[in-house]
Amino acid sequence: MDAVVLKNLSKTYPNGKKAVSGIDFSLKQGEIFGFLGPNGAGKTTTVKLLTGMLTPSEGECRVLGLNPAETPEKVHDLSGVVTEHAQMYNNMTGKQNLVFYGSVFGITKAEAEKRAGSLLEQLDLEEAGDQKLSTYSTGMRQRLSLARALIHRPRILFLDEPTSGLDPESAQNVNQLIRKLAEDKKITIFLCTHQLRYAQEICTRYGLMDQGKLLATGTLGELRQRIDSDTILEICAAHMPEGLGFQKAEEMLYENRIHRDSEIPVLVRQIVTGGGDIYSVKVRKPSLEDIYFSLTAREKEDA
Ligand SMILES: Nc1ncnc2c1ncn2[C@@H]1O[C@H](COP(=O)(O)OP(=O)(O)O)[C@@H](O)[C@H]1O
Ligand SMILES: [Mg+2]
Incomplete structure (x- = not known):
């Protein structure tokens, strides 16, 4: 089964703006797919369609065989999502946030604590785990947001501009973690970014978007063949x-x-x-x- 399938997927907002126009592609499990394009290309809208936060105007999409418009809760159980501006609880510690979000996914407290501990360690947040979120820097928040997305061991991870607003060192940390996650091939990653250079460091295949339309998909080698000279x-x-x-x-x-x-x-x-x-x-x-x-x-x- 493919991890993600989009068929003639389209979204027109109520104000008439056509943000996504008839896009078709699919992802195999274990891919790190870079969904690329400038601001306004339709990347976030596509992620919202894939995670059931919006419903398509035309066409459809599947995540691990499920239709997010029909069964968003089942899609959420299998997916982790990192958005550009992650909202978590400022008055709770990093670890309390993770355990709380674990409970939302039905994970027992003991298990969530264990999982939170290991994620905090992997994300270099071990010491910060017992500090309130209000004391975190943007880079720390972004890493905690990634930990939150991973707390229930999702099979697919949607990352929407995960390094936006981060300084180069924090961005590097986040990139390294994404690469590490991808190494064991147990998870599929759908990464949206306008930073093409950054995507080229970590993705295995790409989809290039412009004004709601898909220009091309393929590996770097395949895309190079699409242009006149390589x-x-x-x-x-x-x-x-x-x-x-x-x-x-x-x-x-x-x-x-x-x-x-x-x-x-x-x-x-x-x-x-x-x-x-x-x-x-x-x-x-x-x-x-x-x-x-x-x-x-x-x-x-x-x-
Ligand atoms: N809720 C909305 N209502 C109307 N237009 C929107 C809405 N959200 C996004 N758009 C427009 O849709 C287009 C695609 O936006 P978006 O999916 O956020 O692109 P990206 O994530 O690639 O920057 C943009 O022109 C944006 O202004
Ligand atoms: Mg966006």
Whole structure:
């Protein structure tokens, strides 16, 4: 059974805003799926549809075979959800919060305490576990929110911008934990983020969204094949002659898509004879960001 299935899933809000338009894809169990796109792309709306907080306007979705619009409580039993702004109880300690949310899922107090202890340790919150939530930093809260989502050993984890607002070190901590969770393949992870670089570090497959539409899905290798060229030549130069097809990426840095390695010496020679002083030449594979921009540009051309 697939972990998640979306079929022609669409959501139009009561004000007429079409946030999700007819998207189709599925996730196998154990995948770490990166659901990517800028703010407003429709990621959060999709998570809300998958967790039964919204019902589709058209189409349908399944989580481990269950329809969240019909049996949200069953979907909740199997899922953990981390939203951008997690609400927990400020006047309770970290551990009390976890035990409380455990009881919501029907876990006995003894078991919840044991599980909470182990999660607090894994998330580097062992000492903070006995402090009130009101004393927690944003990074600590976010990690506690992840612990809360995991308290009932869910089979699928929905993470909506889990590192938003975190400093780089806390974000790194959260990333490491997500990667560790994914290693034992017992859990499927649906990760929404607009931080494409961050997704590329941890996901096994991706779905790229733009304005409610799904542009493409696939592994990084598969997505690279969807764009015209899978090699980018990066040249650091003081001056770039016109007409060679280079785009300026930043000050003194120019990029060009190439198809064959034999194009490299030809271009380098042309730059030099055109009066360009070259400081470095580098070849790289397109990143998720490159792919995303390439696909959205093509979309605009078609429209
Ligand atoms: N409750 C709502 N009513 C009307 N429009 C909404 C509502 N929630 C979100 N939207 C709009 O739907 C679009 C998709 O939003 P969202 O799913 O939050 O995107 P993302 O999570 O990718 O940033 C945006 O244009 C947003 O403004
Ligand atoms: Mg969002």
